[in-house]
Amino acid sequence: QQGLAACSDAVAVGQGAQIVFTCLPSQNVVRATVNTLIASMAPGGVIVDCSTISPQLAGELAADAAKHDIGFLDAPLSGAGAGAQAATLSIMVGGEAAVFERVRPLLEHMGKHIFHLGAAGSGQTAKLCQNLILVSTLSGVMESVALGRAVGIEPQRLLEVMDTCLAPTRVMEVLVKPKFDGRVPFDHSTDGLTMICKDITLVRELAERVGVHLPVGSRIQSLYQQAVEKGHGRKDLLAWYELIEQGVFEAD
Known part of the structure; x- marks a missing residue:
């Protein structure tokens, strides 16, 4: 109806x-479809894959496309259906800068926040990081709802409270971003990890007392306890990433 050819x-x-x-549901489908496109497109064409796949596969597809003089961008999306309909998606792009600039006007019809992050696979890395934050946050919210219900607080009321607090909606704006853009320095003299370990231990004790198993919360509590026991209790709460880089935590 709008002039598209099927x-x-x-x-x-x-x-x-x-x-x-392309925006497809699995790595196998992406690989097969992109390989077909590479074989059928004229040199100078571009494939922009908006699926969520591994950075490794994105790099392999980009290399295969380049052999046929076809540009390839990995451009995974965030924003769900509502963001797609409103053209306000966040789009994370990996691939050659010249190819990105060629495609940018089309991406701007799809999204409001468009980031070129580097070589092929960079967009997928950012998307996987986003999904880690999303899943961790959602798991925490759902476990909080279960714990609140166990002591008589209905989910709607609990979420009303959460909307006014740091967790989960404002933690990035109030705590995380000011530290990493240099507005607020990291402070390793405040017993940050010790204090949050105390708090999350209280959460775990409450859950055990009312008979609610929190698989994510329990694992998080054990990690904080491990950090404190290894002498890192005075570190800034947001220095957690440094402990990961230093290999403080044992692998599962």
Whole structure:
């Protein structure tokens, strides 16, 4: 109805377009579809894959495309259906800068926040980091709802409270970003990890008392306890990433 031409398969798409966007459900489907497009597109074409795949696969596809003089960008998305409909998606892009600049006007029709992060695979790395934050946060929220219900607080009321507190909606703006952009220095003299370990231990004790198992919360508490026992209790709470880089925690 808006003038688009339908194609019966990926070969026809590749033969009929200079720039092709893909957004597909699995690595196998992405690999097969992109390989078909590489074989059917004319030299100078571009493939922009908006699926979530491994950075390694993105790099392999970019290298395969380059052999046929086809540009390739990995450009995973964040923002869900509402962001897609409103064209306010966040788009994380990896690939050659010149190819990115060529495609940027099209990306701007899809998203509000567009980031070119480096070589092929960089977009996927950022998307996986985003998913780690998303899943960790959602797990914490859902465990909090379960714990609140166990002591008689309904989810709607608990979430009303959370909307006014640091957790989870404002933690990035109030705590994380000011530290990493230099506005607020890291402070290793405040017993930051000791204090949060105390708090999360209280959470675990409450959950055990009311018979609610918190798999994520329990694991987090054990990690904080491990950090404190190894002498890192005075570190700034947000220096946690340094402990990961130093290999403080034992691998599962």
